[in-house]
Amino acid sequence: MLLITQTEDKSTLARIVTLSVLQIGTGTNRLPHPKPAGLKWYSAYGVKPDPQPGHSVGTRSRAKSAQPRGEGLFTLQKPCYIVPRHTLFLTKVDPLPVTRFSDLNIGGDNPCFIIAEVSANHNHDLNRALEIVDAAAKAGADAIKLQTYTADTLTIKSDRPEFQVSGTIWEGETLYSLFEKASLPWEWHKPIFDRARELGMQALSTPFDFTAVDYLEDLGVDFYKIASSELVDIPLIKRVAQTGKPVLISTGMGNLAEIEEALATLRANGCQDICLLKCTAAYPAKVEEANLATMVEFAERFKVIPGLSDHTMGPTLPMVATALGAKVIEKHITLARADGGPDSAFSLEPDEFTDMVRVVRDAEAALGQITFEPSKGEVRTRDFRRSLYVTGALKKGEMFTPENLRSIRPANGLHTRHYEDVLGKVATRDIEAGTPLAAEHYT
Numbered sequence: 001m002l003l004i005t006q007t008e009d010k011s012t013l014a015r016i017v018t019l020s021v022l023q024i025g026t027g028t029n030r031l032p033h034p035k036p037a038g039l040k041w042y043s044a045y046g047v048k049p050d051p052q053p054g055h056s057v058g059t060r061s062r063a064k065s066a067q068p069r070g071e072g073l074f075t076l077q078k079p080c081y082i083v084p085r086h087t088l089f090l091t092k093v094d095p096l097p098v099t100r101f102s103d104l105n106i107g108g109d110n111p112c113f114i115i116a117e118v119s120a121n122h123n124h125d126l127n128r129a130l131e132i133v134d135a136a137a138k139a140g141a142d143a144i145k146l147q148t149y150t151a152d153t154l155t156i157k158s159d160r161p162e163f164q165v166s167g168t169i170w171e172g173e174t175l176y177s178l179f180e181k182a183s184l185p186w187e188w189h190k191p192i193f194d195r196a197r198e199l200g201m202q203a204l205s206t207p208f209d210f211t212a213v214d215y216l217e218d219l220g221v222d223f224y225k226i227a228s229s230e231l232v233d234i235p236l237i238k239r240v241a242q243t244g245k246p247v248l249i250s251t252g253m254g255n256l257a258e259i260e261e262a263l264a265t266l267r268a269n270g271c272q273d274i275c276l277l278k279c280t281a282a283y284p285a286k287v288e289e290a291n292l293a294t295m296v297e298f299a300e301r302f303k304v305i306p307g308l309s310d311h312t313m314g315p316t317l318p319m320v321a322t323a324l325g326a327k328v329i330e331k332h333i334t335l336a337r338a339d340g341g342p343d344s345a346f347s348l349e350p351d352e353f354t355d356m357v358r359v360v361r362d363a364e365a366a367l368g369q370i371t372f373e374p375s376k377g378e379v380r381t382r383d384f385r386r387s388l389y390v391t392g393a394l395k396k397g398e399m400f401t402p403e404n405l406r407s408i409r410p411a412n413g414l415h416t417r418h419y420e421d422v423l424g425k426v427a428t429r430d431i432e433a434g435t436p437l438a439a440e441h442y443t
Helices: 126-139 174-181 186-198 212-217 228-232 234-241 257-268 293-302 317-322 348-368 414-422
Strands: 003-004 013-023 087-095 114-116 143-148 201-209 225-226 249-250 276-278 305-310 328-332 387-390 405-408
Touching: 003 249, 114 126, 114 348, 126 143, 126 186, 126 348, 143 186, 143 212, 186 201, 186 212, 201 212, 212 234, 225 234, 228 234, 228 249, 228 257, 234 249, 234 257, 249 257, 249 328, 257 276, 257 293, 276 293, 293 305, 305 317, 317 328, 317 348, 317 414, 328 348, 387 414, 405 414
Parallel strands: 114 143, 114 328, 143 201, 225 249, 249 276, 276 305, 305 328
Antiparallel strands: 003 013, 013 087, 387 405
């Protein structure tokens, strides 16, 4: 039997495969414990927590809200256990393929999606990598990103001049020695991905060759990132596109023709959901070289989700990019720059990353929506706007003049639009100075 349901945020479909069926009698029944490994309970008649040993459940019939919306289709609020028609289904959850960024709550009206890039900041210590994942989750990141390569999949061992790294923070390294130091052991991907998902984050990686794509497919990643340097690796872009999954692609060092070719390759090979990241491939990058106006052009020219892959130090660019419409922000994170590592010099520490997330969320809140009505906070302040007040005492029959009638604060009197109409009119009664003007005060 095949059931389909939704996760708590109702964004990601999941396939529920029945493994066994236990009949529930007419009285109270005990659920089997311990629960088999890898299984989850789901309920068709209400949200229930994962049952504890000895937890009992009655034999209620299936709730109306859980009636199928089609062949085997149910809508559930969140993971719980299924008891439809007095039958307990023991189920296993396998995610359906993600083919759109909307499946991941990226783009559209969703908040900016913030990616914490681990990169080489693991310093070849799995526990440190896991601590970075914990810190990213605490800071408010939506996803953890890794890089999947070895020195051999990126380059070759060579001391020739063109293989020497110069003019950067990695001065003195060869390409091979740098990538050897920076690479993440592939067997660490799963525990890192698992930790990220346990903490409610998405997990993705940047593949650098076909074997990395195959490996990440086996791990079940939902989307991919193409690095700036691989913007011109057409065979790799084609292979990633053929997975049918959404793709983020950085544009550092790229020109218009190269960006157009990469996008055409993605689309020609089955990838229709693309996020183009404005990137300055300098480490660290300078704010004045960001050219964020180009990011705005991405959305208009290429019909993609716009975003930013940022290597500057600080939250300024992510904040500005968010205000300009960025839907994805990628930023490197490390536990402490003082710990060193190939990428530490342009990575944010946890407190700084937290501050960046706060600034991005503040920018989103500040953008708000188009409205021509006062905000809730302005309602009381409206009382202190200007209105017409009698500022000099008048006797009945005396004339209103600029000397005894003024537009002043607060707003208790007649609207200021009536000022010129009232001048020259006469008072219908005695009026004390400081009286808010009303229509019955003049004729």
